[in-house]
Amino acid sequence: MEKRVTFSRWSIGILFAVPQLILIFTFFYWPAGQAVYWSLTLQQPWGGGNIWVGLDNFRSILSNADYWKSITASLTFAAISTGLAMLIALVLATLTDRQLAGSRLYRVVLIWPYGIAAPALAMAFRFILAPEAGFMAVVNQVWPGFWDPGLDGTDAMASIIVAFSWKYVGYNFIFFLAALQAIPRSLIEAAAMDGSGVIRRFWDIQFPLITPTIFFLLVINITESFQDSFGIVDIMTSGGPANATNLMVYKIYSDGFKGLDYSGAAAQSIILMLLIIVLTIFQFRFIERRVHYR
Amino acid sequence: MASITIRDVYKSYAKMQVVHGVNLDITSGEFVVILGPSGCGKSTLLRMIAGLEDISGGTIAIDGAIVNKLEPRERGCAMVFQNYALYPHMSVAQNIGYSLKVAGVPTAERTQRIQAVARILELEQLLDRKPMALSGGQRQRVAMGRAMIREPKVFLFDEPLSNLDAKLRVQMRSEIRKLHRRLSATSVFVTHDQVEAMTLADRLVVMNGGRVEQVGTPSEIYSRPASRFVATFVGAPAMNMLEGEVTLDGLSLLGGSRRLAVSRASLPVGSKVAVGIRPEAVRLVAPGTTGALNASVDLVEELGAGRVVYVDLDGAAFSVMTSEAVHPAPGSAVGLQFSEADLHFFSSETGSRLDVFKASVPVPAL
Ligand SMILES: Nc1ncnc2c1ncn2[C@@H]1O[C@H](COP(=O)(O)OP(=O)(O)O)[C@@H](O)[C@H]1O
Ligand SMILES: [Mg+2]
Numbered sequence: 001m002e003k004r005v006t007f008s009r010w011s012i013g014i015l016f017a018v019p020q021l022i023l024i025f026t027f028f029y030w031p032a033g034q035a036v037y038w039s040l041t042l043q044q045p046w047g048g049g050n051i052w053v054g055l056d057n058f059r060s061i062l063s064n065a066d067y068w069k070s071i072t073a074s075l076t077f078a079a080i081s082t083g084l085a086m087l088i089a090l091v092l093a094t095l096t097d098r099q100l101a102g103s104r105l106y107r108v109v110l111i112w113p114y115g116i117a118a119p120a121l122a123m124a125f126r127f128i129l130a131p132e133a134g135f136m137a138v139v140n141q142v143w144p145g146f147w148d149p150g151l152d153g154t155d156a157m158a159s160i161i162v163a164f165s166w167k168y169v170g171y172n173f174i175f176f177l178a179a180l181q182a183i184p185r186s187l188i189e190a191a192a193m194d195g196s197g198v199i200r201r202f203w204d205i206q207f208p209l210i211t212p213t214i215f216f217l218l219v220i221n222i223t224e225s226f227q228d229s230f231g232i233v234d235i236m237t238s239g240g241p242a243n244a245t246n247l248m249v250y251k252i253y254s255d256g257f258k259g260l261d262y263s264g265a266a267a268q269s270i271i272l273m274l275l276i277i278v279l280t281i282f283q284f285r286f287i288e289r290r291v292h293y294r
Numbered sequence: 295m296a297s298i299t300i301r302d303v304y305k306s307y308a309k310m311q312v313v314h315g316v317n318l319d320i321t322s323g324e325f326v327v328i329l330g331p332s333g334c335g336k337s338t339l340l341r342m343i344a345g346l347e348d349i350s351g352g353t354i355a356i357d358g359a360i361v362n363k364l365e366p367r368e369r370g371c372a373m374v375f376q377n378y379a380l381y382p383h384m385s386v387a388q389n390i391g392y393s394l395k396v397a398g399v400p401t402a403e404r405t406q407r408i409q410a411v412a413r414i415l416e417l418e419q420l421l422d423r424k425p426m427a428l429s430g431g432q433r434q435r436v437a438m439g440r441a442m443i444r445e446p447k448v449f450l451f452d453e454p455l456s457n458l459d460a461k462l463r464v465q466m467r468s469e470i471r472k473l474h475r476r477l478s479a480t481s482v483f484v485t486h487d488q489v490e491a492m493t494l495a496d497r498l499v500v501m502n503g504g505r506v507e508q509v510g511t512p513s514e515i516y517s518r519p520a521s522r523f524v525a526t527f528v529g530a531p532a533m534n535m536l537e538g539e540v541t542l543d544g545l546s547l548l549g550g551s552r553r554l555a556v557s558r559a560s561l562p563v564g565s566k567v568a569v570g571i572r573p574e575a576v577r578l579v580a581p582g583t584t585g586a587l588n589a590s591v592d593l594v595e596e597l598g599a600g601r602v603v604y605v606d607l608d609g610a611a612f613s614v615m616t617s618e619a620v621h622p623a624p625g626s627a628v629g630l631q632f633s634e635a636d637l638h639f640f641s642s643e644t645g646s647r648l649d650v651f652k653a654s655v656p657v658p659a660l
Pocket of ligand 1 (some may be wrong): 312330331332335336337485654
């Protein structure tokens with residue numbers, strides 16, 4: 001029997017919910033509402049009120065080639081970094097699941113990167129991936145001009161993808177390992193008795209059984225790659241070179257706070273929000289179908 | 295069909311040894327049941343045969359070939375797990391046919407073999423269902439089907455019935471027995487349930503603490519238990535044990551309050567022995583009957599067909615199983631009578647069976 005807590009009067013229940021509701025309203029709905037309002041008006045940079053402009057902000061943004069370039073960069077970044085972070089984490093978790101000694105240590109050690117603030121992490125990777133010193137300098141010595149994220153847009157994109165993936169590998173690993181360990185050992189053993197080898201067992205038994213986790217992480221990783229990438233971009237590339245890494249979330253900041261185009265930035269954040277919503281709905285509609293919930 | 299030869303097999307986990315040198319010969323087509331209390335290493339032994347656990351020492355051979363280093367799939371064994379271990383995301387048909395799919399058997403043949411197995415196990419209507427949508431007994435049968443379809447040389451069962459309710463267990467028990475008669479594949483069945491063990495086994499292996507205590511047919515084990523452990527573990531209610539000491543003229547029991555006249559005692563005077571008698575070998579008679587032990591009734595357990603009478607024999611608990619229509623009241627006095635042929639003697643030190651006594655009916659000490 002499921003245990004349910006019931007309140008004799010509904011007002012008591014509401015009372016318990018109020019603190020949470022206030023938080024959500026103050027920090028989510030209110031700012032979001034403000035953003036919607038700003039996106040439909042023109043803010044004057046030096047103050048002096050808003051002018052209602054309807055969808056003009058959206059029209060001007062969507063007709064801007066720079067903005068489309070930013071969307072493309074964001075989608076590229078999201079796809080590659082999510083794929084990389086999930087794939088590496090899954091491989092590590094599968095290997096760890098097979099040899100369990102010390103897995104507790106891995107759990108702790110691998111969650112740390114997720115605990116590091118994005119800017120701090122970006123700082124570290126800026127040094128690690130610097131073309132003039134460190135590991136990449138050695139590579140550059142062998143192939144001169146191979147690596148320079150300061151000049152080459154692709155290199156810059158690769159840098160932020162590496163930094164972001166590094167952070168999320170740990171996060172994904174924890175979830176994958178937990179999911180793999182939740183699979184009863186006897187299922188794997190039964191498959192082994194049925195003649196299935198290690199790789200085959202992974203595809204036939206383990207993979208289908210962790211699809212709920214894969215799906216969950218896919219949604220989280222994609223969403224976060226649109227949002228949590230800000231600190232990394234800001235520290236490592238500032239959107240450059242030549243806007244190659246000017247991801248949507250960074251462009252909102254640079255247009256709004258550096259370019260002082262509050263209204264345009266507000267409209268961009270509405271578009272980003274819609275994009276994330278649409279992507280999430282898409283994932284639930286088309287990918288979740290293939291998930292085996294137990 | 296295959297024979298299994300187990301020689302001096304040890305198993306250690308980290309520093310702890312859990313199986314201490316097991317020797318066992320299982321002949322081709324035999325149904326062997328390994329019986330023992332929880333934690334005695336039965337599953338570990340079975341899993342070493344299956345190849346799911348490394349063998350720390352000794353050898354296991356199937357059909358004469360040592361399999362220590364072989365992968366599970368190379369050993370030709372199929373296993374039925376206690377929790378069934380059905381693949382939750384596959385249908386019943388896919389579960390049963392998985393081993394054939396892995397082996398690359400063409401779809402047409404696979405379907406036909408799945409059908410054949412499903413017919414034997416009466417699963418034909420359920421082939422499209424997921425394990426979630428099956429009852430315990432049905433899951434159990436799917437697990438059996440998954441093992442059967444491979445036509446293995448050896449069937450291994452790890453307490454496959456212990457998750458079923460009592461009625462289903464009895465039913466599945468006879469189905470397993472029938473299946474074995476039909477397939478006559480070598481089977482090793484692990485259980486802690488002695489009724490299951492007695493009814494299924496051609497030969498019974500009683501294990502305790504990682505060692506084999508006795509190997510024999512169920513009736514041999516019941517009638518001539520090789521050790522005190524086997525004597526008290528097999529049979530319900532458990533065999534009564536009375537502590538005794540060898541004296542000049544026989545045995546003194548229960549700290550000297552009773553004497554047992556035995557015709558020959560080759561043990562030194564003063565050595566400690568345990569005398570066992572099964573509850574079902576004791577008759578209740580009127581108190582004071584000549585040659586009977588007097589005791590007082592503690593409790594009567596009604597079983598329907600008979601009852602178990604628990605009595606107090608000079609402070610020692612003693613049970614009597616009777617099918618006669620006697621209903622002694624708690625607190626009343628009864629006499630206990632038994633014949634010397636039903637007595638078992640065990641060394642108190644080693645616990646092993648002693649066949650040195652020829653007992654006569656015990657007489658109350660004066
Ligand atoms: N993976 C393991 N690591 C350490 N000890 C184990 C492991 N598996 C079983 N054991 C120990 O080995 C002994 C025998 O276990 P097992 O063979 O499962 O007993 P059972 O007779 O109940 O099937 C137990 O004491 C158990 O605690
Ligand atoms: Mg067990």
